Every structure is written in structure tokens, then in C-alpha cells.
Amino acid sequence: MRVKISLTPKEGKYLTFMYRKQVEEDKSASTTILAKSFKVNPATATETLQRLAKKKLVEYTRYYGAKLTERGMVEAQRLLRKHRILEILFVKFLRYDTEKACEEASKIEYYCSEDLINTICRTYGHPDTCPCSKEIFQDSTCMGR
Amino acid sequence: MRVKISLTPKEGKYLTFMYRKQVEEDKSASTTILAKSFKVNPATATETLQRLAKKKLVEYTRYYGAKLTERGMVEAQRLLRKHRILEILFVKFLRYDTEKACEEASKIEYYCSEDLINTICRTYGHPDTCPCSKEIFQDSTCMGR
DNA sequence: GATAAATTTAGGTATTACTTAAAAATGTTT
């Protein structure tokens, strides 16, 4: 890591949302869409995009839109991995349905350590998909032991 | 619930810390002790106590100290319950040692829903002590089904 | 080119959580 990335919870939510749109749905997330999704004023969405741009997590062109950078992708995947590993735990161990599992994961994903997530991941034999069949990204420190 | 209690993460930490001192160790937590424990300036501890007093969670007398109110006790127990149920999960399911379990629980306890905690609690047959043998408080909505 | 829609800028607010410096209260010592 060259520069340390400090991500706020909201910024994390924006990154994963944008990742889903950009990579998994091949669309782009406009200011309006972001604002609607997060139930905030468009001005707020713009502001958050600008903060993410300052942190080099998105490439932002005013009036045009924003795209995740390589670093933004990595961060989004890191968070989505946490989210999906937690979903596995909640569905398999606590017998939650996928929707409820997703909700609970959303509440805590940001605060769970890599170590905790890796331990759950190992417990379930490094699953490669979450309960709703989306990809779970590999983590070198998790696999390598 | 007469008035809704909105607790910040830090306020929660103060409440549980004070609970442990006041109820489990029968001591009291002075401004200095709080400040040292949380590695902040004493002025900050005072400020937080005053905020807790405004929310009727502690009874605060300047220069004298603060004591948890009935409501403060309930909130502290609610958080300690979450903490200890999480410890159970981490020790029993993930084979964490008690210290590590405590650390991880501290990171997420505040953000876990009652429902999630109750589900874990039921899974382990409503345990009455945590891995370090401290009391786990009962929750009516958890037992009652 | 006018008008509509989307986006951004400017200039706010509120909350949380922290700081330093000085004042005030309390405790201790002689």
C-alpha cells in the first residue's frame, strides 16, 4: 500500500453500489441514480463523488459521471467480499433467508475485520459465491494458510 | 419506551465501561479514569458525561462524579448482552480465544441488530455466561419463542 | 434557440468527537 486509504462508511456504500452498476450490470451510476438510491439530495451525491475522486477511488468528470479507479475496484471488492462472506454465515449458520442476511450484513460489513471475515471464509471452505450466487473475491492472506 | 434513546457508539462505550465499574466492580468511574481508559483529555470525558446526563442515562454531579440511571443500566446491559453473545459465537464457532473474541465483539456490537443477537442466542440455547464467565442478561423477546 | 432536466457550486446546518488553556472546586499537607 503506497498511500493509506481511509474510507468512511458512506463512501464504502457508494463504492460497492458503483461497483455493482459498473462491473456487474455494465451500467453507470449517475448523480441522480446515486441520490435516489441513497435518498439524498443530488448535491450530496456530487459531494461524495468529489470526495471519492480526491481519494483517487473514482475518476470523476463533472456533468459526465464517475468511474471506479483500480484502487476503487479493489476497495469495493474488499467490502463486497465481507458482505458476501457474512451472508454465507447468516444463511448457513443462522438459517436466515437471503434478503435478511443481506440486510444484516449491510449493517456490520464495514466494521468487521479482515481477520474475522477470513476466519468465517476458512470455516466454510473458501466459498466462491454468496447465497444469491454472486462472486466472492479471493483474498491472498485468507487462502495462504 | 417513553422517549427514544439515541446512543452514539462512544456513548455506548462509556455506558458499558461505567456499568462494569459500578455494578460489577462496585467502584466508580471518575473523569480521570474515563479519560485515561479512552485515551482522551479529561475535558472530553466531562463533555461525554454531560451528554449522557442530558439523555438521562447517568446522574451527573459536577466535581463529584456520575452514576448510571435505571435507563443507563438497561442500555448498558443491552450492549453488554450483544458483546457477550458475539463472544460466544466467536469462541464456539470460530474457535477464537477469549481475548480476540472480545476485541472483535467490541468492533461490531454497536451495529448488530437485536434480531441477529437473539438468533445467535437461541442457536446456543440462551447461554447465561460469556466465555469469560460474565453474566449474559436475558431478553424477553429472545426467550419468548 | 428555447426550454427542460440534470448537475454542480456556494453557502449553509447538525452531530460527533476531539483539543488547549484557563478557571474553579476539591484534597492534602504542613
Add this chain to the structure above:
DNA sequence: AAACATTTTTAAGTAATACCTAAATTTATC
């Protein structure tokens, strides 16, 4: 009890996060 030390509080800040409205600007559409 006066002097000194310690603890605690007040006052007056700062910084970050996350939101807002209103007006300006840019882009898209008729």
C-alpha cells in the same frame, strides 16, 4: 487554615462526516 497540588470543568475552539437549499451552470431535447 493557608498553601499547594490535583482533579474537574468551562470556554472557545477544530476537524470530519453527512446532510440541506437555492442559484448557477451545463447538457439534452423539442
